[in-house]
Amino acid sequence: MASSNRVDYIEKVCTLQYDELLKENESALNEYADFCSTRQILSIFNFDNKRLHLFGSSMSTKQAEKRFFDLQNEILINNIKQRKIDDVLWWYETWDSTWQQYNLNISSDIEHHYKTNVSSILILNELGERVKIDFQKLEELYGTRIKRIRRSKVDPLQPIHWKLTPMNIERILLEHDSNEYNWVQENFDKKMKGHYTTLTSIERIQNMRLFKQFLILHEEYLHKYGQVNDGTMHYLYHGCPESAAKKIIERGFNRSYCGINGKFLLAHLIDGYSIT
Structure with missing residues (x-):
């Protein structure tokens, strides 16, 4: 006879946006592991694929996903405040009209060329596509595909719990x-x-x-x-x-x-x- 208290376990996969910063912050990783453990969630970091795998109940994994989102923001903003990394981020618009950050290495590369006042550059994006970044039109071009891009500067006064966004x-x-x-x-x-x-x-x-x-x-x-x-x-x-x-x-x-x-x-x- 099936138990009425059965819990459906799921896997949730999160993207490591700041994998290098995470690897350097062992205390934050340990704190997050404790957070997951108390909620009976198995968390597995795969830094090679830049993914975090969460295994647990639907509600618990949702909480863990939110906490991981906040943790990444906290680490990024703290590193910016300590002037360990650049405070400028570059973003591209996704198919559903939301904004996604380029990873820190790509963002830094785009910013470097942006400051040289060139009109455009060719880079490899996260998918390994060789795309054109048009600084005059603020667009990323790949074949016939065009994505809008934005440049934003993270204000050190921004509350840590705020969502990072290129919008004012x-x-x-x-x-x-x-x-x-x-x-x-x-x-x-x-x-x-x-x-x-x-x-x-x-x-x-x-x-x-x-x-x-x-x-x-x-x-x-x-x-x-x-x-x-x-x-x-x-x-x-x-x-x-x-x-x-x-x-x-x-x-x-x-x-x-x-x-x-x-x-x-x-x-x-x-x-x-x-x-x-």
Whole structure:
């Protein structure tokens, strides 16, 4: 008789984007192995093929995949902050309109030639294809295939948990079972429970320009009001139509509207979230 508590085990394969950095960071690898072990996940690193194989339950491997994504980001940003590697990344657009990083060696090679002001170069990409990089059109060409490319600079002030992206503004849909989603929902419910019927989604808003503005103001408030309550920082929730939300995400709050709908000053989008 089959057990009703049967767990379906799966294999999840992740790409090692920064394999050289990972190999140099044994403590991070050990920490990740412990993370997987406590969740009954077998993790196997294959540095030759630049792959991480995860074996475990569907839910556990999903958690391990997310943790590995965060770990790679942390290692990359820490190396950039320590000036061990270049802070410029090159990206190409994939078939589903998302952006994928070139590996660090290729990215470094592209950046080297970009700085020489040449119009184009030929390189081997990760697939072993000899492609043309057109710096004037910002395109990768292989036969009749054309991919858009982008250059981005990683800001050392960027929060480690943010997704690396070449876009200036990103809306990242949070997973319902993630710690970040749960933290936002719990904080939201402290003030708003009973005032809404259904919470359908939470997005993390990544706008580095607004985030840096917040850091400057926060430093001033800490100096003025002290460390109590983290410089009198509070989380407020502002209901508005989608059209207004898009403007807030792009530009922050317009303080010229202060007082129109109440005596509150909503100054800046912080590590913002869009809740619907």
